[in-house]
Amino acid sequence: MEETKVFQKKKLFFVFTSAGKPVWTRYGDAIDLSTFIGSLAAIIFNFQNYYTNSSDALRYLRTSDMLVVFLCKEALFYVVICKISKNKLNQTKETLESLHQQLQNLHIKVISTLTNNITSTLQKRPNFDARNLMGGTHSALDTLVRTSAMTPHFLEGFMPVRLHYDLRNEVYQAFKNNMHEDILYAILMTPNFIIYRYCRKGNSLHYSDVSLLSNLLASYNSLRSASSWTPICLPQYSDEGFVYACITFIANSQISITLISENSNAFKDLKSSGDIIEAELTKIKSQLEDCIKQMPYSVSICGIKEVKHFLYCSKGLDQYTMSGVNPSTRDFLPEIKKQAYKRLLKRYDTAYHLSIFSDYYKGNFTRIDIYRNEQILCIKTLDYTLLVSFSPLLSRNAVYNVSTQLVRWIKQEEQSLFIVK
């Protein structure tokens, strides 16, 4: 694709080394864009050394209709050029923080593919061409970018499938009874949904590593053909090396059993555990699939008609749940259209924004924003973050009461909305 055609796109991503060598671009050919990428590297360098005897780091620049965000990670640089519009309905309304989070996610994915050894390699050999190592990942990176743009950037967690407690408990039992000692993590998941996850005692599975696993399953159809044994770097666990994932799909289903171990020789044991778990879960496969088909769930399940949409993040569990939308599949129920959701994300971000500063949040933050066509409530406490959309005509008294009711409902339904054990 010609440079001018590439530059007409709404959102461009560039990954390159500190020496200006392209690693990945979302559009166009990295070689054709190498001059442009070289100029990006030069810009970053110039601002790093803007003043003699002082170092700095470029973060972003803006015009009235464009944001360019930079993320500099030692030897790897990430840039997004995004055209924003306040006025046009179908233009992107992405925020600075959202774009930055997308760059962060790209970095995590790159490290997951290359491990952090790439940093020391590039520092020793600045002209090293990392493009070949990234071969075959374009689709995965593109999917990651699309998913990230739809996911609330300010929430730290993943979204599990809504599952009745008894059913989740059966899954839990199936895993618990068949955990080989070499299993570090075990996840029951589809490419787009997490049904259950297990962690070996003393370990936790970071939500960004969960996203990487989802991205892996979503991007590589070859993993579905038979049991796969694939190395993967989970940066939050360790960015220096690989762990090994044994992935088994339940027959005639999108549901996979992913077992992860640090032991590269553990395939046989993990496959064996996976087979037993599969046999046990086959009995409830159709029930699981029914629950997955019901995602995203409608806001009406909370039984509170005043609520148009809600997003709840449990801090202790590192998980969130949301009505009406599944960000990873970009599925929208009729109650909330795609453009309305994008606008909602921006409004949630506006409401949440001040709470990231310790000046304004010390365990308790509340904000209500009233627009002409909507009212947004944000509550942030030590336990949870809640964002809700209401009609603008609802009184503040009603908003207060309804939000209390909603939190109560979520707490009651916690075991079906989240993976608690």
Place this chain on the structure above:
Amino acid sequence: MRGSAISSLFVFNPTLKPLSEHPTEDEYKSCKLIYYYPENAPLFEQHTHVGLAEGMCMFVQQFSDNPLESIHTEKHTHILQQCEPNIWLCIVLNHGDSPSESFIRQQDLETHPHVLKAIVDNYYRNFYLFHGPLTNFRYPEDFPHLKNLLSDYTKIFDEDQPKRTELFEGFAYCPLDRKSYMNVMYGLSQISFTHTDVLHTMLIYDGYIVNTSMPQQGSLLVYSYLARDKNWRRLIDMKRDLNPNACQYGRIAEYPKKGFVYGKNSAGIIVPTVYLPDIPPCKMLLWVQENMQLVLLMKNQEVPEETIEVIRNSLHELCPDIIKTIQSQYQRVLNSEDSFKFLYFNNMNLAIKQSSKLNPIDDQLYRLILTVSAQMRDSTQKYDSLVKTIVRTNIAWVMAVKVLDSREIYFVLPPSTAPVNKVEEEIVKFANGYFHTIFTGL
């Protein structure tokens, strides 16, 4: 921006070419640079910064038809603006070294587009006020003089910048009832009627604007220079000597209890030429008496001593009544304490009203209000605009309302565990009484 000093500031014109027959590369770079601050910066650094600014402007042109506004690094904010055809101004603010793991930093609560634009506008307009457009200075013969003026002016600006505390650029209006206002207007009209050389007048009392006949932008410029944030005190403290070859910003001989600041005083006749938007260049007289400042913009390019004396006699006669009318009302309002902390700003007439209880505004509250204001301005689509927000933080409750897309009002209450609906009820009750002439229910 509060607390942010200037790291560097430069003015450049990328179209300027060196005059020598075989210019060197350095000469090409030097001729573009009209002025750089700090002046002792290494030359290669100055050239690099200008080149980088030019390069960044061209870089964004590949993606946007709109000009580059700002560049944000961890420690600095670079603001760029084309202030005149082919003349660019770049100001680099220093936020200090405050390591943070988060991408969004405290400085981002203050570097909203409209705030950054105001900083650059402020620099440019206050220079323009006394020296007119930069394009009036011919290249190359006038450039050494221009450089001296900018040098003198920038040092003042740099000292002043971190001290600026106001949230909005506007006018604090003097509280006068209709009858008093008409009496004051009568007095002013007497001056204009008697002295046909007077093009415009502006009357300010203790930093509050009473009346102006100038267009809005010109009024704002003169008001900001003389009165906003009690700026005349800064002018007095500056003690700048009367050097006609230096930048005239802030050069006053004296600030008497009664008499001319610009006009005829003990130092002689000092009547600067001022340049204001939408008005041809004119001479400015400034008469002060007690807490009053009366600005007279004169039609003619020369104001003879006799004219000044005649005006002086008129002002001796007319001003006491004007002051008396204003004073009694003003004192009454000044002594009354508002029961709420609030801040009001009207984007159309630039009126600012700040309650007595909300003075001074601390840094945390300042950033909070600034951010909410920027969020309210963020969208111009009617259906999409944020019209009201109620936020509880650990420092305060703040309720912000935007009415008719031009008026913003902020109410501040101490932090409490009261539910949001109760807080809103309390504020609305106050607002419907106090602001009943402006709002018809919040």
